[in-house]
Amino acid sequence: MTAPSLRQALRPSWSLTQFIQFGLVAIAVLTVLMVGGSLTVLSYQAHLDEAWQLQQARVQTAVGDIESHLNGLQYPFNYFSKVRGLSRIDPDVQQRFLEGLTRTNHAYEAVAIFDRQGEFRAGVTPYQAGDAEQAFLISHRQMVRRVLSRSEQLLSPVTLDTDRQTLLVTIATPLYDASDQLDGVLLASVNLEGLNGIIAQTPVGRNGSIYIVDRRQLILTQTRNVDETHQSFQLERLPNAIASRVLYGDPAHQFKIYQGLRGQSVLGVAALVYSVGWYVVVELPVMEVYAPVGRLMTMMLWTGGGAIAIAIA
Template identity: 35%
Template sequence: MSDQPIKTLQLTKKSSLITRLRLSFVLLGFLSVFISGGMQLYISWQEHLKQLELRQEAKAQAAATSINAYLDDLQRKISYLARVRGLVDMDANVQQQLLEGLIRHNDAYEYAEIIDANGNTITSISPYGSIVLDPTVRTAAFNRAFRQKEEYIGSVKLDPDRDRPMTVIAVPIRDNQDQVAGILLTQVNLAFLWFFVTRTEVGETGYVYIIDQQRNLVAKTGINAEYFKAQAAIEETLFEKIRTSLRSPDVINRVYRGLYNQRVLGQSHLIATTQWYLVVELPIQEVYQPIRYLAWVGSLILLAITLIAGMIGFLLARSIVQPLGKLTEAAIALSQGNFDTIVQIKARNELGLLANTFNSMTHQVKELLSIAETERESAEVALVNFKKAQAQLMQSEKMSSLGQLVAGVAHEINNPVNFIYGNLVHAEEYTDELLILINLYQTHYPDPHPEVREKMEEMDLDFLSQDLPKMLDSMKVGANRIRDIVLSLRNFSRLDEADLKKANLHEGIENTLMILNNRLKAKADRPAIDVIKDYGDLPLIECYAGQINQVFMNFLANAIDAIEERNQGLTLEAMKAEPHQIMITTKLTDPDTVQIVITDTGKGMDDATLRKLFTPFFTTKPVGKGTGLGLSISYQIVVDKHGGQLDVTSELGQGTTFMVTLPIALAPQPANLRES
């Protein structure tokens, strides 16, 4: 064996455990939030663009469809009048009356005239006095309507007198021999377009406008018709972008510099009747606004989580490294022969357990060395004593570790449960005070503001006032249940004695039903399960109340499962035709015993299942839903622990009945049973 000294490892700041733990926590928190936040931000942005594009497309299509329908209606009214046979040859007064009727029908008609086959005006009318049409416009309309025998809608022109956008509609007039004898021509004021563009809302800063094939701006949001002046033709580049956005499904082609020379997300739709474009544009600043807000919030969250991770890493590293440092120093001292070294660590966790074990080991080694030194002459006896002490030490440490581990777990659970349970009392008091305040408000102010009344109806205030105290009671029951579990752990670790006391069985049943209330209520796929209670006059019985409640929980939960299993494959209407009931009956069978009977209308069991019912790990439920221990534990609690009797009767398709018989006072139990 070598006597060379062992080299001591020198720790640097970079290689220290505390530095690595701190950096790991900070890096882990930063990367997790950065990656998940970035992915969420990208997905949100894509979804936002998609929804925004769909909304703009829907608005553009709706507005264009409405305008197209309005123009079709104007054209249709003119066509109806033009179909009157011999309109050209009628008396001038009759023609005048027909044209007046047409103009009265819709104030969009500003001028109407009947033109014969030679292009001469027969009759004309206008509510604005004498109107002279542009000869070019009149000739184009006559050529299309008379010579080509087609209905015609002209391009947009600006009225030189009032600087308003106008267009003409011309249709052929046929005589009695169905030959074209002239045309009916009207000038239409396009002021009605403002109604459609104004009611089309595009975000907070978006706008709508209409352009024709000659790139003339016909109408736009933000300028009323009476203030609309002649507009210069829009740029060719913008016009091409609008046409491209109409044909392209790619959102990239819909981002361009819009009407006001700012980047926009645009959507256009063709007005079929006139071949004009209705354009909806939303500035990119507003498009990006939600994603900027998400990025800002995400940055704050990233910073906060990074700081929190750093703090947690610092605290956790310190709580781990400091005790390890003490153990390291003690180990070095022990290796140098200092057996009086004691590690002072008061933490109630694995490090504290390790320190206690180390101190105990040091003490035992010191004693063994002392014995070996003083009794060197009787080495055989010392060796036997050493082996005996070693075996005793291992067994003692094993049991001590097991007890301290269970006690530590129970203690760690008990602290937060006590915190929750203690705060529930205050929460209940505050809730009662708030409900009293609401009742006083309703008493003294029976007629609240409509917005308040609407909110009260929306939140169902009466139901909340009744249900909130029940929820707090249910939370208290749950906290008590956890405390009972903690108590069982403490009993296991032998830090406390079992709680044997006189208990009210009805109270235990009601508490169990309260916990299971959510499973008893009606659901979308089945009706509610009715609990029918027939309680007798029972005295307080001496029992382990928590364990008896566990028995009730097992029986009632199994009853609900049996009813739900019976419903499998049935429609909701078929379920409603079947009984959904759990009957609970309690009675005093004789002066010394009480009986609790729980009957359900579930699917029942066959004889083979009944024979194995209380066998540990036997279950008829699917894998992962049942362990097969509930009824076995219930049998041990009732029969072995309380000296009672547990009977069960069942018939397939007819339900199941559990009968629990318990003594009012427990008989003294043998010592070995109490130990178990």
């Protein structure tokens, strides 16, 4: 190979202009990728924060509605319990008092008054009669004795009337005489049908769900789709895997993403109904949470691709 041929072989194949062009294109591409990536990450985090705050707002709204509903159920009952000497007046008068109590709210399934010995004095059961009334009184006699021994109001665990598909809870509170001495017990069985309405009216996104869990980790009520509306409802236990994440998990762990009640990955948040010790849980499918971020990423990809194509051109 001659000397000129060797110089030609060693001469750079790209001119200075081409180097400059390549450098500008590379800078443009890197800039688009860096800016687009940064905006995507920031948008993702901002949207996740927004979704979490929205979930918190939803669950707090539901808790407030439940607290108001329970207070509305207990207010007439607590008012009547403050009438001193109620356990000593004539049983016919007691009967009228109790009838008035059941008329204040149709949620009262049964109400009864017991004396200081725990003996039945008067009772009203608008939806029961005969053997059903006696069964109710017998089944709650132990609760009456506990109130008389402790001199404090008691709230029974929630039960399910499978025949009517109705949740029931029993409240028992002490009665006092004119000297403020323990003198009897006022007992009421209350249905919780209003909880279903609160759950149904709480917005939880397009495919989200909301449910209430009691101290026993039993699901009292939950969002039901059209196919589940007419199915029989049972008190089912919340899986331990969910309970450990959303109910008893580390409060410092802000975002709780786990396999939800319906078997799909969800963003979940829970809040406590302090008066009864229940938890309200709101779950939103992760796919629904990430959908806006996915649309944003798609738009950024198209925009970045267009910018890169223009830079290359």
